[in-house]
Amino acid sequence: QFSKAFISYGHKKYDDVKYNGFYRRFNEEHNFPEMAGKNIRAYFDFKTEKDEQIKIKFALSSVSTNGALKNLKAEIPHWNFDQTKKETQQKWNDELSKIVIETETQEQKETFYSALYHTMLSPIIYEDVDGSYRGLDQNIHRSKGFTNYTIFSLWDTYRALHPLFNIIQPARNNDMVKSLMAHYDQSVHKALPIWSHYANENWCMIGYHSVSVIADAIVKGTTDVDLDSALQACVNSSTLSYYDGIDSYMELGYVPEDVSSSSVSKTLEFAYDDWCIAQIADKANDQPTYANYMARSENYVNVYDAEIGYMRPRLADGSWRTAFDPMDTHGQGFIEGNAWNYGLYVPQEIDHMIEMMGGKDEFSSHLDKIFTTEIEDRFIEQNEDITRDGIIGNYVHGNEPGHHIPYLYNWTNDPAKTQARVRMIMKTMYSNKEDGLCGxxxxxxxSAWYIFSALGFYPVLPGSDKYAIGSPMVKKATLHLENGNTLTINTVNQGKENVYVSKVEVNGKAIEGNDLRHNDLVNGGEITFFLQSEPLGN
Structure with a gap:
């Protein structure tokens, strides 16, 4: 919509059109009321006075042009640009002010709020102002009791983004859970989304990680989704036999590499997702389903080769694939990763994984080697998602599968190494500059990884109520929660050298172990990290 009527208009197509049918009878480029094409440019002529400005408003709708006009009238009913700018800035300030921080440097503060801004860019609202939207089945639906969202990059975001929402934006995340369920209801596969993109399923990446998002919200009490319906949707999604080798996975307990590529990654992620389904079944008091999926969650053991000490691709006949290099990130049974990094993805049973790999000291040494062994270019050159910018030794922070790895020292005798690694990653992999992200x-x-880590903890196991302790970057953080409570995170002796945690107190009481619980956060109060320059015990 223009602030003033135009006197003529037109457009030009730059498509490579070989046949234009009977449209050849028209001069489509001038005052022709249809515009369509993949590569077009339009113009509008106005009669103006000197220095006169023309303002433009536009709106979108997945439903209809009438829907777009309704959105336009409801969302920007006036022509006051400065008012619109001010209102938009206020909306962003309201969201970003949910976490108020004090830092040692201005750069740290700018990096933090840039990251927080990034976490709020998607998923996005996908409906008109009257609640109408085009669904996965291409029919027009109307949301009832929730706001419909889209752009669910679930292979990435189940790890930390949705757990972050469950702390600072639980109502919004509840709408997202219900949006996942709406997708399921409209799916001809009767499956939850893998990667939901507007009214489409693009099947990007692996796993069925909608179940993690749903489980995390249920366990943390941030959703009122119907438990039985959610459980059925998760079970259906995890038994879709023609998706990514699930038929073989259910029969053999692993995905064979000669049936479906990236088989080790799929087996590991299916097993974690199955653990999530078990948590939902437990909440729904469905013990047979709970037992079934807890058993499935142990399938990671079927792709661990104890003779070489790595997760490894297995064939349908039960044998190990002979051609295998644990350092290579291409064609070795892992998607966008290698056995060194991706092979440590057993968040649901970390203690048993460590036991399989030789015990706490051996596992800690393995983690050390990940950070200190330089990976050669030939092992990453065929993988566009792994670049030098996001690599420390052989640890890949620039891609998601290893984001939990720095926190795994907490399950060994060396939790101080988690604290040092996390602070080092925040310092070297993030900044406030144009290239301030390492991937x-x-x-x-x-960005969600950074927000959690800067606050001092991280959700290694979404679907549980636990957060692994790291080492906070902030001097102080105040979280204004939707339930009306306020959580204050304090640090004592914060400084660039003081990266080690001597103790953590929740409301004045020292905690035992290396975990915070969800209620420690959302009930409000104070969490205090006491920092020092040497590891505890030195």
């Missing part, structure tokens, strides 16, 4: 932000996951 694709992937719909907010890369």
């Amino acid at each position: 694709n932000d992937d719909a907010g996951q890369m």
